[in-house]
Amino acid sequence: MRAVDAIMECLKSEGVEHVFGIPGGANLPTYDALYGAGLRHVQCRHEQGAGHAAEGYAKASGKVGVCFATSGPGATNLVTAIADANLDSVPCVFITGQVRTELLGTDGFQEADVTGITMPVVKHSLMIQDPIEIPEAIHEAFHIARTGRPGPVLVDIPQDFSRADIPYEPVISVSLPGYQPTTEGNTKQIRLAAKALANARRPVIYAGGGVINAEASKDLVELCTSDELPVTCTLMGLGAFPAPHDQWLGMLGMHGTRAANYAMDEADLICAIGARFDDRITGKLSEFAPRAKFIHIDVDPAEISKNVPAHIPIVGDAKQILPKLTAEYRALEREEGRLDGWWERIHGWQEKYPLGYEDSDTSEIKPQYMIQAMYEVTGGDAIVTSDVGQHQMWCAQYFDFKGPRRWINSGGLGTMGFGLPSAMGAKVAKPEETVVCLAGDGSVIMNIQELATCVTEKIDVKVFIMNNGYLGMVRQWQELFWDKRYSSVAMGASPDWVKLAEAFGSTGMRCADKTDLVGQMRTALETPGVVVLDVAVTPEENCYPMIPAGQAARDMVG
Amino acid sequence: MMGEPATKDVLNLEDLRALGSVTTGRKHVLSLLVENKPGVLTRIAGLFARRGFNIDSLAVGPTDDDTMSRITLTVDGAAHPIDQVTKQLHKLINVIKIRDLEPDGSVARELALFKVSADSDSRAQIMEFAEIFRGRIVDVSKRSVTIEVTGADDKIEAFERMIRPFGLVEMVRTGEIAVARGRSAT
Numbered sequence: 001m002r003a004v005d006a007i008m009e010c011l012k013s014e015g016v017e018h019v020f021g022i023p024g025g026a027n028l029p030t031y032d033a034l035y036g037a038g039l040r041h042v043q044c045r046h047e048q049g050a051g052h053a054a055e056g057y058a059k060a061s062g063k064v065g066v067c068f069a070t071s072g073p074g075a076t077n078l079v080t081a082i083a084d085a086n087l088d089s090v091p092c093v094f095i096t097g098q099v100r101t102e103l104l105g106t107d108g109f110q111e112a113d114v115t116g117i118t119m120p121v122v123k124h125s126l127m128i129q130d131p132i133e134i135p136e137a138i139h140e141a142f143h144i145a146r147t148g149r150p151g152p153v154l155v156d157i158p159q160d161f162s163r164a165d166i167p168y169e170p171v172i173s174v175s176l177p178g179y180q181p182t183t184e185g186n187t188k189q190i191r192l193a194a195k196a197l198a199n200a201r202r203p204v205i206y207a208g209g210g211v212i213n214a215e216a217s218k219d220l221v222e223l224c225t226s227d228e229l230p231v232t233c234t235l236m237g238l239g240a241f242p243a244p245h246d247q248w249l250g251m252l253g254m255h256g257t258r259a260a261n262y263a264m265d266e267a268d269l270i271c272a273i274g275a276r277f278d279d280r281i282t283g284k285l286s287e288f289a290p291r292a293k294f295i296h297i298d299v300d301p302a303e304i305s306k307n308v309p310a311h312i313p314i315v316g317d318a319k320q321i322l323p324k325l326t327a328e329y330r331a332l333e334r335e336e337g338r339l340d341g342w343w344e345r346i347h348g349w350q351e352k353y354p355l356g357y358e359d360s361d362t363s364e365i366k367p368q369y370m371i372q373a374m375y376e377v378t379g380g381d382a383i384v385t386s387d388v389g390q391h392q393m394w395c396a397q398y399f400d401f402k403g404p405r406r407w408i409n410s411g412g413l414g415t416m417g418f419g420l421p422s423a424m425g426a427k428v429a430k431p432e433e434t435v436v437c438l439a440g441d442g443s444v445i446m447n448i449q450e451l452a453t454c455v456t457e458k459i460d461v462k463v464f465i466m467n468n469g470y471l472g473m474v475r476q477w478q479e480l481f482w483d484k485r486y487s488s489v490a491m492g493a494s495p496d497w498v499k500l501a502e503a504f505g506s507t508g509m510r511c512a513d514k515t516d517l518v519g520q521m522r523t524a525l526e527t528p529g530v531v532v533l534d535v536a537v538t539p540e541e542n543c544y545p546m547i548p549a550g551q552a553a554r555d556m557v558g
Numbered sequence: 559m560m561g562e563p564a565t566k567d568v569l570n571l572e573d574l575r576a577l578g579s580v581t582t583g584r585k586h587v588l589s590l591l592v593e594n595k596p597g598v599l600t601r602i603a604g605l606f607a608r609r610g611f612n613i614d615s616l617a618v619g620p621t622d623d624d625t626m627s628r629i630t631l632t633v634d635g636a637a638h639p640i641d642q643v644t645k646q647l648h649k650l651i652n653v654i655k656i657r658d659l660e661p662d663g664s665v666a667r668e669l670a671l672f673k674v675s676a677d678s679d680s681r682a683q684i685m686e687f688a689e690i691f692r693g694r695i696v697d698v699s700k701r702s703v704t705i706e707v708t709g710a711d712d713k714i715e716a717f718e719r720m721i722r723p724f725g726l727v728e729m730v731r732t733g734e735i736a737v738a739r740g741r742s743a744t
Contacts, residue, residue: 119601120608124651127597144651178593178654302645482566 001168003134003161004033007095010138011039013170016066018042018057018428020050024070025110026097029162031068042428042457045449047074049421051081052447055090056425059408060383060433062215064145065092065425071099072110075156076117080415082152083121087412088236089213091150093141100160115156123151131164139171148181149300150213181299185316185324193271193295193312194328197229200269202291202342205229206252206281209236209411210274210298211318212404217241219322220273226330228339230346232260234275235392236411239401249346250355253281254547255393258353261553263346264289271295274318277307278412279549287552297321353545355397360538363513367391367466367537370517371398374436374464377521382434383426385409387419387443390472390543395438417446423461424454434525437463441491442471451504454530462524463532465497468539476542501532512536585614586640587666587736589744590629590647591621591655598652602629605646611635615668615711615733626654630735632711657744659736664744666736669706670714671696675725676703684724691717702727710734 001009007030011019020042023031034041044050047069054065065085069078075096085092099108115125124144126137134157141153197203211220217240224231224247231241232252241248250257252264264270270292275281282288285307296303296310297318304313314321357368371394374384380400385408386392392409401407408426410418423437437444444465454461475489501508507527511520517535524531544558592598599618606613614632621628635643644656659666672693676684681703688695688705691713697704707717711734718729738744 115597116600119597119604125597129596176651179651300649302642302649304645306642 001166002029002033003131003157003164003166004029006135006166006168007138007162008033008037008039009168009170010135011066012037014139014142015063019066019068020044020053020057020425021068022047022050022070022074023068024074024097026071026099026159027068027074027095027162028097029159030095030097030157034068040428042424042453042459044421044453046447047077048080048417049424049447049450049453051078051092051094052084052415052418052421053425053428053450054092054094055081055085055088055418056385056408056422057429058085058090058092058425059422060405060426061429062405063091063429064142065090067092067094068096069094070097070110071114071159072112074110075114076112079118079121080413082118082154084410084413084415084418085152086121086123088410089150089209090152091145092152093138093145094152094154095138096154096156097162098156098158101158102160104158115154118154121152122154123149125154125156128155128157128161131161132166134161134166135168135171136174140174140176143174143176144179148179149210149298182301182315183299183317183320185297185314185321187324189312189314190321190324191328193297193314194325194332196269196293196295196312197271197329198332198334201338202263202266202268202345203229203271203339204249204263204267204269205231205271205273206234206264206275207231207237207240207273208234208275209240211237211240212274214274214299214318215404216274216318216322217404219319219326223322223326223329226326227334228343230263230342232256232263234278234281234411235396235409237275238396238407239404242402243400249350251396254283254549255397255543255545257355257397258545258556259346259349261547261556262349264292265553266345267292269293269295271297273297273322274299276303282307283547283555284550284552289553357541360514363515365512365514365517365535365537367394367468367541368398369514370464370466370535370537371395371438373517373521374438375399377518377525378434378436382406382436383408383423383430384436384438385419385423385426386438387440388414388416389440389443390468390476390541391438391440391466393473393543394466416440416443418443420444420454420461420463421447421450423463424450424459427459427461435461436525437461439463439465440472441465441467441469441497445495448500451501451506451530451532455505458529460529463530464521464524465532465534466537467497467534468537468541469493470539473543475540479540479542481548497532497534501530504530506530506532509533510536586633586635587659587661587664587734588631588633588644588647589657589659589736590631590653591744592627592629593652593654594620594625594627595652598627598650599629601650601652602631602647605650606633606643609643609646611639611643615731617733617735619735628735630733632734657738659738659744664736664738666710666734667708668711668714668732668734669708670717670729670731672705672707672717672721672729673697673727674703674705674721675701675727677701680724684721687717687720691720693717
């Protein structure tokens with residue numbers, strides 16, 4: 001069997017149904033095998049788009065996203081998507097073509113050392129040294145991508161190897177002596193954690209994207225609602241705990257709610273689950289949660305005590321640990337009303353500092369209102385992807401995500417241009433769902449070419465552009481911290497989004513009047529096919545509240 | 559795309575440099591058993607560079623199992639960052655085993671070659687020093703001798719101090735290799 005045909009067999013046995021990618025010289029054999037292989041291939045317009053689409057697919061479905069690219073520029077175009085998947089722990093397998101082995105190291109046409117280039121940003125990569133290794137390498141890639149802390153795996157296959165005739169037998173299992181993730185969680189540690197939680201007077205549950213990756217949202221809810229434990233989530237964790245909810249404090253971190261950040265600041269015990277104490281969460285590390293002890297549950301042992309020393313570390317899979325922790329916690333005697341005082345304090349903050357903004361008294365659309373309108377027309381029941389910047393933060397603040405895998409965005413790497421291609425991937429994974437890309441006018445143009453993919457492949461995503469005419473978050477920082485010297489942040493009035501949408505064969509709409517917005521959004525959702533709705537919002541609105549970078553939670557402004 | 563402006567204050571160069579300097583603690587000898595596959599050394603070296611760790615010495619060689627290689631690294635680090643480095647190393651799929659060898663619980667050796675200026679007057683004295691350090695003369699010319707010395711790094715460094723006044727032309731060191739003391743494998 002040709003090695004490339006074996007690859008298709010491997011993909012199918014891994015349960016792959018969809019692949020995103022672009023063909024080229026070095027992966028011609030792969031695309032020949034793909035022809036008639038029974039997999040749906042989404043032919044993207046740029047490899048970065050294909051990579052983010054694979055991520056969006058993975059984030060929406062929980063399955064491994066798969067992406068093909070050719071050698072050289074095809075592979076280097078993937079780098080941003082790979083790095084993005086690495087920082088947000090997204091299970092993806094990238095299969096790149098490489099020049100023929102006789103050309104390796106000769107600076108051959110379209111040769112780039114893609115394993116070398118991507119080495120710092122992959123979970124693992126496999127350089128094929130012998131064609132007979134290919135089937136095993138593909139299965140290893142899937143195994144590594146989806147287990148433990150998920151992440152991107154790259155498989156680089158020289159073109160001549162991919163044409164080799166190899167003996168193929170289905171691979172039953174992979175054996176990786178250097179890779180045995182701990183999943184179960186130490187029983188003693190779990191018991192200690194339960195005791196600490198039961199004795200805490202001011203506890204906070206701080207959940208991250210790891211809970212969603214582990215499919216442990218229900219288990220998180222079980223734990224929190226066993227009692228009245230206050231819960232906050234990171235940007236990546238939104239949806240892991242259903243919002244709104246009596247125990248829900250909102251998102252924490254740089255643009256989180258005051259209630260969540262102040263609760264972290266005053267907590268005596270913080271239980272981190274699948275979260276990594278990123279600088280966007282902690283602010284100034286030395287002043288972060290000064291009174292708290294920490295329980296840290298994470299599948300990646302390297303995250304434990306990386307930024308914040310854990311008093312009770314538990315290495316393992318949240319899906320396995322949380323039910324045990326809940327059972328232990330329920331079995332413990334807890335003092336009646338011990339959290340009353342704490343909730344009184346939290347409610348005080350919630351009442352004093354609710355999320356809010358000054359609405360316009362004209363037809364002007366405030367960006368926050370745009371999110372609320374989106375929530376209204378979707379009933380909160382859509383998969384929402386976003387780009388990176390102010391619109392992303394407003395969406396995280398004002399859109400209450402009811403469940404996991406409904407909010408897809410780039411948290412760790414902060415990749416502008418992520419929204420449209422990831423929406424495309426999410427829609428392929430979940431065709432029955434409404435998928436809305438909340439885009440920034442600065443971000444969306446970075447991968448706008450994927451509109452063509454959506455139109456030709458009939459992937460009906462709805463793109464709502466929050467158009468403030470600026471690279472808004474950078475503008476906000478220039479205004480607040482750099483004496484309002486607006487340096488290269490204005491976008492001008494280009495492009496005309498309606499015409500652009502139409503040029504791609506999608507429907508273009510525009511809205512600049514508050515009173516029309518809900519109606520226009522509804523029309524956009526009801527219009528078949530790909531729709532781009534350009535929404536003109538207040539140009540210089542700032543996203544508040546915020547913890548200025550490098551400062552502590554109690555120094556929140558706005 | 560947002561970086562980290564935080565404040566527009568101009569930063570003092572000295573403060574920045576102080577921030578960047580890695581904390582120092584005891585010397586650590588890390589012994590890594592890794593799969594003998596292409597690119598493994600690059601992954602390990604890259605990890606150290608990326609996380610801001612300076613490798614003092616590095617020795618790579620085959621083991622009794624030809625699918626495995628042994629990498630011995632010496633690094634300078636306080637206890638906390640070393641812990642982070644070993645955890646990060648563990649995440650590399652091709653790294654099978656890592657051991658942070660305590661000085662008391664292990665035997666470490668290094669080989670060094672010293673090329674020293676030597677004329678008829680000084681040669682005898684140099685050879686005497688070499689003998690004290692159990693070194694071997696491996697090459698002699700009219701104006702130089704080359705001495706091979708084996709030992710732990712402090713011995714190599716002591717020999718260097720003794721021989722330097724004669725005119726050290728060059729010194730080449732292998733970097734330390736080490737095994738755990740006692741019956742159990744490293």
